[in-house]
Amino acid sequence: IEHIDFHGQPALHLVTAAGARAIVSLHGAQVLSWIPPGGEERLYLSPLARFDGSAAIRGGVPVCFPQFAELGPLPRHGFARTISWSLTAERSGKDFALVTLTLSDSDATRALWPYPFWAELGILIEDSRLDLELEVENTGSEALEFTAALHTYLAVREVEQSRLEGLHGYTYHDQVDAGRTRRDSGDVLLIEAETDRIYHDVKRPLLLREYDRSLGVNADGFSDVVVWNPWVERSATIADLPADGFRRMLCVEAAAAHRPVRVDAGESWWGRQTLVAL
Ligand code: TA6
Numbered sequence: 001i002e003h004i005d006f007h008g009q010p011a012l013h014l015v016t017a018a019g020a021r022a023i024v025s026l027h028g029a030q031v032l033s034w035i036p037p038g039g040e041e042r043l044y045l046s047p048l049a050r051f052d053g054s055a056a057i058r059g060g061v062p063v064c065f066p067q068f069a070e071l072g073p074l075p076r077h078g079f080a081r082t083i084s085w086s087l088t089a090e091r092s093g094k095d096f097a098l099v100t101l102t103l104s105d106s107d108a109t110r111a112l113w114p115y116p117f118w119a120e121l122g123i124l125i126e127d128s129r130l131d132l133e134l135e136v137e138n139t140g141s142e143a144l145e146f147t148a149a150l151h152t153y154l155a156v157r158e159v160e161q162s163r164l165e166g167l168h169g170y171t172y173h174d175q176v177d178a179g180r181t182r183r184d185s186g187d188v189l190l191i192e193a194e195t196d197r198i199y200h201d202v203k204r205p206l207l208l209r210e211y212d213r214s215l216g217v218n219a220d221g222f223s224d225v226v227v228w229n230p231w232v233e234r235s236a237t238i239a240d241l242p243a244d245g246f247r248r249m250l251c252v253e254a255a256a257a258h259r260p261v262r263v264d265a266g267e268s269w270w271g272r273q274t275l276v277a278l
Helices: 107-112 231-235
Strands: 002-006 009-015 021-025 030-035 086-092 096-104 117-126 129-138 144-150 153-155 163-165 171-174 180-183 188-190 195-199 206-209 214-220 224-229 249-263 268-277
Touching: 002 021, 009 086, 009 096, 021 096, 021 117, 030 129, 129 144, 129 249, 144 268, 195 249, 206 249, 249 268
Parallel strands: none
Antiparallel strands: 002 009, 009 021, 021 030, 086 096, 096 117, 117 129, 129 268, 144 249, 153 249, 163 188, 163 206, 171 180, 171 195, 195 224, 206 214, 214 268, 224 249
């Protein structure tokens, strides 16, 4: 585990003996690159991403906390992705590398959200797996509620030729249709237009299939899965995404969005997303 400078930001470079690699920015505790053994990047990072702190970094795995999207009064996706986290542990062995970053309340967070908390993101690479585990502890004396997501931007060769399997039969809120509730009836999800869906209570592991490779996506603790691709017109409104960027990415997010998470005083919650390169 090496401390590096990545586009002017302090970052960590994780490497395992088997050849897996990841880059994690302390700003936002954001994983910006993950390359399993074999050498192919599996996360999308926009070539127009800004690293100067003026905006959230477009790509990798932004941590949305304590608010997902615009589900409350906070800035979109909360504040965790736009402030610096602290490195509290780093460990590596023959086949793995692990770092732990933490964030707790400060004057800046309390100005937006009045709760004392402690959050930890554990980032583990092992074999062909990337494991992200978010824990949130309520260090205050009254219950708190939040929504959250690991807003994972998966890299795809061509989004229209990718198939996301595992969501059939689940109910979702369709954010491109005024939040209407629908039920997924197809065997696979194909991305052929702007897509922004919150699938509820997803219990199955998902599989993103491309013509020559696949990626397993599963989660625990997070009840929902968000699938997002901005497609042509929406992309044009996103300054830090190139015009054809949407073709190279698909967000498959582990989220707690549909129902807020409630954490009583002194209690904690955790959620995990795991990606497995196949
Ligand atoms: O997770 C999907 C979403 O909430 C979309 O509605 C979309 O706007 C996206 O996140 C990106 O948000 P951002 O604030 O990073 O531009």
